[in-house]
Amino acid sequence: MTASSPTILALDFDGVICDGLIEYFEVAWRTYCQIWSPANKIPADNLAARFYRLRPVIETGWEMPVLIKALVDGIDDDKILHEWVTIAPQILLDYKLQAREIAAILDNSRDRWIANDLDGWLSLHRFYPGVIDKIKATVASNVKLYIVTTKEGRFVQQLLQQAGVDLAPIVIFGKEEKRPKYEILRELIQNAEYKPVSLWFVEDRLKTLELVQQQSDLADVKLFLADWGYNTQAEREAAQNSQRIQLISLSVFGQEFSSWA
Secondary structure, eight states, rough: OOOOOOOOOOOOOOOTTEEEEHHHHHHHHHHHHHHHHHOEEEEEEEEHHHHHHHHGOOOEEEEEEEHHHHHHTTHHHHHHHHHHHHHHHHHHOOOOOOOHHHHHHHHHHEEEEEHHHHHHHTTTTTEEETTHHHHHHHSSSSSSEEEEEESOOHHHHHHHHTTTTEEEEEEEEGGGOOOOHHHHHHHHTTSSSSSSEEEEEEESSSHHHHHHHGGGGGGTOEEEEETTTTOOOHHHHHHOSSSSEEEHHHHHHHHHHHHHO
8 A cells, every 4th residue: 555645534333344254154054045945054164164155255245155056066176166157146046046045044043143132143243353443543543434335334434433432424425225346436526525535445345346446547546455355366466466446465455554544
């Protein structure tokens, strides 16, 4: 990262601010059981570890129970890692399922869980070391902070509140936006109170950063791939070789936060 400060900092949530792998697996397993009704409702000992390792292939929530189905069906981990874009649709086809119905089942499962045991649900999320303190420092600075995520905004707000960060809903752009992240970044620039705008975007998904990179009007946005998030070694190497995308570690990320606070 450079020594200069942004005027706007846009952060992804899952994989940048918060590690939700334990919750992901639990809600994905519950959804898988609801859809496929396995005889054994207890996951195999190694299933969670395999799911965690393959989490980088997941782009949106509905794919999580489908990933569990692929693992239970014995599809090789390396095959999933390299061919997920064809494996997931094939599973939908084989079982006459649609992504939106799986998403609805997963969301309903999560909603019931939150309604019945909010503390238990919250406890399965871990904030990456030092990130909450850095967010608080940024909020107290002149840098405008936004959360741009595919997680539902209400979940983001609940988790942050639990950690002592009370962000207004207006600065959280969640799954309910139903539009690409680059469109949200464009809007943040257009609506910025002060010009010129220097926007930094920290994301753990390389594909998302590459989509921003393809937008000619967003050429000045600084793009950072969080190496502590849900990405693969190959994706981290691609970022290292990119002229536009910078690979950063959690320690560097924290140092940069404090430099403008």
